Amino acid sequence: MSDKFTIEDLKSILRECAGEDEGVDLDAQILDTKFEDLGYESLAIFETTSRIEREYGVSLGEEALNDADTPRALLDIVNARLLSLA
Amino acid sequence: MKPSTVVTGIGVTAPNGLGTKAYWAATLEATSGIDRITRFDPSRYPARFAGEVPGFVAKEHLSSRLLPQTDHMTRLALVAADWAFADAGVQPDQLDGYDMSVVTASSAGGFEFGERELQALWSKGSKYVSAYQSFAWFYAVNTGQISIRNGMQGPSAALVSDHAGGLDAIGQARRQIRKGTPLALTGGVDGSISPYGWISHLASGRISTAETPDRAYLPFDAAASGYVPGEGGALFVLEEANAARKRGAEIYGEIAGYASTFDPRPGSGRPPALKRAITLALQDAGMAPQDIDVVFADAVAVPELDRLEAEAITEVFGPRGVPVTAPKTMTGRLYAGAAPLDVAAALLAIRDGVLPPTVHIEPDDGYQLDVVTGIRTTPPRSALVIARGYGGFNSAVVVRSAR
Numbered sequence: 001m002s003d004k005f006t007i008e009d010l011k012s013i014l015r016e017c018a019g020e021d022e023g024v025d026l027d028a029q030i031l032d033t034k035f036e037d038l039g040y041e042s043l044a045i046f047e048t049t050s051r052i053e054r055e056y057g058v059s060l061g062e063e064a065l066n067d068a069d070t071p072r073a074l075l076d077i078v079n080a081r082l083l084s085l086a
Numbered sequence: 087m088k089p090s091t092v093v094t095g096i097g098v099t100a101p102n103g104l105g106t107k108a109y110w111a112a113t114l115e116a117t118s119g120i121d122r123i124t125r126f127d128p129s130r131y132p133a134r135f136a137g138e139v140p141g142f143v144a145k146e147h148l149s150s151r152l153l154p155q156t157d158h159m160t161r162l163a164l165v166a167a168d169w170a171f172a173d174a175g176v177q178p179d180q181l182d183g184y185d186m187s188v189v190t191a192s193s194a195g196g197f198e199f200g201e202r203e204l205q206a207l208w209s210k211g212s213k214y215v216s217a218y219q220s221f222a223w224f225y226a227v228n229t230g231q232i233s234i235r236n237g238m239q240g241p242s243a244a245l246v247s248d249h250a251g252g253l254d255a256i257g258q259a260r261r262q263i264r265k266g267t268p269l270a271l272t273g274g275v276d277g278s279i280s281p282y283g284w285i286s287h288l289a290s291g292r293i294s295t296a297e298t299p300d301r302a303y304l305p306f307d308a309a310a311s312g313y314v315p316g317e318g319g320a321l322f323v324l325e326e327a328n329a330a331r332k333r334g335a336e337i338y339g340e341i342a343g344y345a346s347t348f349d350p351r352p353g354s355g356r357p358p359a360l361k362r363a364i365t366l367a368l369q370d371a372g373m374a375p376q377d378i379d380v381v382f383a384d385a386v387a388v389p390e391l392d393r394l395e396a397e398a399i400t401e402v403f404g405p406r407g408v409p410v411t412a413p414k415t416m417t418g419r420l421y422a423g424a425a426p427l428d429v430a431a432a433l434l435a436i437r438d439g440v441l442p443p444t445v446h447i448e449p450d451d452g453y454q455l456d457v458v459t460g461i462r463t464t465p466p467r468s469a470l471v472i473a474r475g476y477g478g479f480n481s482a483v484v485v486r487s488a489r
């Protein structure tokens with residue numbers, strides 16, 4: 001596993017545990033698109049963050065759920081946690 | 087006078103046919119969908135036959151967004167709902183959400199989904215349990231998912247009364263139509279063919295352990311030894327008759343009568359309440375027994391329960407007084423989906439002027455029933471559908487031609 005959590009990592013987890021909405025292209029520029037506009041409601045984000053926690057051995061806490069409303073924001077939180085583990 | 091409620095769309099997923107057309111063709115050809123279980127290895131269980139819906143590939147019908155959050159039976163239900171709308175010529179996104187109700191029945195929710203997540207919980211820990219378990223297992227999940235997918239925000243419900251539930255849902259949906267909701271989607275699609283689900287079915291003591299599929303489900307036969315569980319069911323679009331005619335909809339028939347009763351406490355000495363459900367449904371339809379052209383039986387295939395049902399039917403209609411059929415001998419019993427599938431068969435029977443057969447059985451003369459063991463071409467204009475749920479639920483629906 002790489003030491004940095006990338007948008008590709010996130011997309012693969014999103015696809016696996018929440019799927020991809022018709023009419024949404026995760027391969028487009030989505031870093032600053034709101035999860036809501038990508039078709040993911042809070043439960044999908046909950047499922048996604050708990051999968052990240054499991055696979056990367058980090059604890060994201062409620063901050064990730066409440067504050068990370070875009071892929072970029074979530075990547076920043078995950079990478080900050082990974083850094084603090086290193 | 088109460089407004090009349092009619093069926094304008096049907097969506098079927100059944101063990102002997104995926105889609106209304108395939109189901110009905112198979113049913114009229116007496117083709118059974120009961121076979122050895124393939125969804126898990128049944129070899130270590132005493133009962134090994136079920137009715138599984140053939141050829142259903144969820145991702146061909148549903149977005150990948152829905153797949154991680156849905157049980158198999160919810161996927162079947164979402165697709166059946168899509169087909170019912172298409173059949174009715176209704177595009178839900180063109181209607182006001184508050185003008186559309188969803189009322190479905192369920193017997194055990196998304197059992198297979200729940201089983202998988204419980205396995206994850208006990209084998210790996212709570213962090214491995216899907217967030218979607220919060221609703222995917224739940225009895226109301228089909229109502230909720232159909233509501234979300236189609237933007238239906240009218241008064242909605244989920245009914246849980248085992249096999250009777252499918253008729254109770256239709257009765258409740260008709261109430262919403264009568265109260266002024268223009269459209270209701272109703273019925274039931276059910277199923278829990280997974281190891282944990284199977285153990286739960288076996289616990290009822292009513293599941294057949296016969297050695298061959300054609301001997302496994304024999305209602306009203308002297309050799310009856312329990313039933314075969316199945317999955318699937320039917321969903322309907324209901325509308326108020328005048329509104330449906332005004333928009334030029336094709337009408338399958340009217341939900342003319344509905345009633346439900348509950349059996350008295352065992353040992354009370356009072357009579358079972360099935361007959362009363364039948365007479366109340368007839369009364370609700372404003373019809374006499376001789377107005378009913380065919381009865382779709384609950385047909386549990388447990389001798390004592392067959393006897394009770396036969397007695398109720400003969401007390402109302404007289405010995406051999408009405409044709410009785412159980413096309414569910416080709417599908418197994420589908421729990422909350424069973425009676426809706428019978429309602430679909432009844433409506434298609436009225437449309438096509440045929441009585442669908444009961445297969446594999448040699449009726450026991452002692453029941454004094456005129457069982458339809460081969461297709462009959464006496465056109466029915468009306469039908470009574472009977473369903474009973476474990477624990478004392480009895481429900482009956484009368485459908486009749488709207489012409």
